[in-house]
Amino acid sequence: MTETLSKNCYPVVIAGAGPAGVSVALGLLEARIEVLLIDAAPDMGGQLPSIPSPITNFAGGYKATGKTAGIDMKDAILAAAENAQEEGVSLTYLPNYQVATFDARTNELQLKSTVKAEALTVRGDRVVFCTGYRERRLHLPGQEQCEQAVFYHGQGEDGDTVVVIGGGDSALLKLLAVAPQMKNVILIHRNKHFKARPDVIARVSSLPNLEVFLGSQVVALARNAQTGKITVTIETMDGASRQTRPADWLAVKVGYLPNTEFLADSLLLENGHVIVDSSLRAYDKEERMLTNVFAGGDIVSGSFPRIATACGHGMSIAAEIIKASFENGSLPDQK
Numbered sequence: 001m002t003e004t005l006s007k008n009c010y011p012v013v014i015a016g017a018g019p020a021g022v023s024v025a026l027g028l029l030e031a032r033i034e035v036l037l038i039d040a041a042p043d044m045g046g047q048l049p050s051i052p053s054p055i056t057n058f059a060g061g062y063k064a065t066g067k068t069a070g071i072d073m074k075d076a077i078l079a080a081a082e083n084a085q086e087e088g089v090s091l092t093y094l095p096n097y098q099v100a101t102f103d104a105r106t107n108e109l110q111l112k113s114t115v116k117a118e119a120l121t122v123r124g125d126r127v128v129f130c131t132g133y134r135e136r137r138l139h140l141p142g143q144e145q146c147e148q149a150v151f152y153h154g155q156g157e158d159g160d161t162v163v164v165i166g167g168g169d170s171a172l173l174k175l176l177a178v179a180p181q182m183k184n185v186i187l188i189h190r191n192k193h194f195k196a197r198p199d200v201i202a203r204v205s206s207l208p209n210l211e212v213f214l215g216s217q218v219v220a221l222a223r224n225a226q227t228g229k230i231t232v233t234i235e236t237m238d239g240a241s242r243q244t245r246p247a248d249w250l251a252v253k254v255g256y257l258p259n260t261e262f263l264a265d266s267l268l269l270e271n272g273h274v275i276v277d278s279s280l281r282a283y284d285k286e287e288r289m290l291t292n293v294f295a296g297g298d299i300v301s302g303s304f305p306r307i308a309t310a311c312g313h314g315m316s317i318a319a320e321i322i323k324a325s326f327e328n329g330s331l332p333d334q335k
């Protein structure tokens, strides 16, 4: 595996080295097709390293944490790259480069380094987007002074009041985990109903120290310099009423966003997700199917955002590319 570009056009360029992108690369390397794999992050794995809990729904095996799954995945791609290299086919892996723009007419990608002031241009005969999800973050007035008390992962150490923001499984499970050690637990959710599993909602509803604000959102944060506590301003979604609550820290679990902003001018998207056909081929803005552009994993419209889905998409895309290469007579001999 090399980590520098040796040319400006590759048979296949994959954007995103999470489970979907790595699965595309694994499938192609098995067929001895050269790949350029690009990721904005310094290491492979996508969301996997950020999963603290065991992975129990993946046929690839039980994983103690997402980090473990990421390490196993990296071992797999390193071994595949080594095997392919023995037959003269290389994997080029470019970490710390973000795809900034894509031109669907030329298959050209503009890349920006995430660590230095450098930009590159590269083209793929085929291009695969597997850029996944990122956490949705809060951007509230006053948040800057309270940043140390706002947790997207982990939790605050001290205090007696926590505010949890969100209404899905992550938010409610977090609340259940911290409730026993807190005096007051406040739950705030924009919708009138929770999206979490019914059993989780039932357990949350029975907590004795819980105050719930449904159909409400946090609109501002402030730090009280004397007490060190955070003042949370909560407003109903219609803006009709406002209240404040003091808190020691906040747990924020407000969902995920697809990393597709850079595709908005080139591909057909729906709520930020790439629309694909049954072979995971994308469409341009004029709704023309693009034979050589694919998308897989969480960013696919209607996809179930799971590791197994991402791996399945990745291998299906690899199969389409192998099939097309074979039809063109360009598939290298399988040994």
Ligand SMILES: Cc1cc2nc3c(=O)[nH]c(=O)nc-3n(C[C@H](O)[C@H](O)[C@H](O)COP(=O)(O)OP(=O)(O)OC[C@H]3O[C@@H](n4cnc5c(N)ncnc54)[C@H](O)[C@@H]3O)c2cc1C
Pocket (backbone or CB within 6 Å): 015, 016, 017, 018, 019, 020, 021, 038, 039, 040, 041, 044, 045, 046, 047, 048, 050, 051, 052, 054, 055, 056, 057, 058, 097, 098, 099, 100, 130, 131, 132, 133, 134, 259, 262, 296, 297, 298, 299, 304, 305, 306, 307, 308, 310
């Ligand atoms: C807390 C948590 C718990 C989860 N638990 C489970 C579970 O138990 N079981 C399960 O099956 N799934 C679970 N998931 C979901 C699972 O992690 C995702 O479905 C899976 O990682 C999606 O893979 P992906 O390859 O589509 O995207 P990702 O894993 O998001 O990978 C995308 C990659 O693309 C890169 N990227 C983004 N934008 C660009 C760009 N412009 N240019 C270059 N690179 C870019 C990112 O850096 C990232 O490395 C969990 C997720 C989270 C956050």
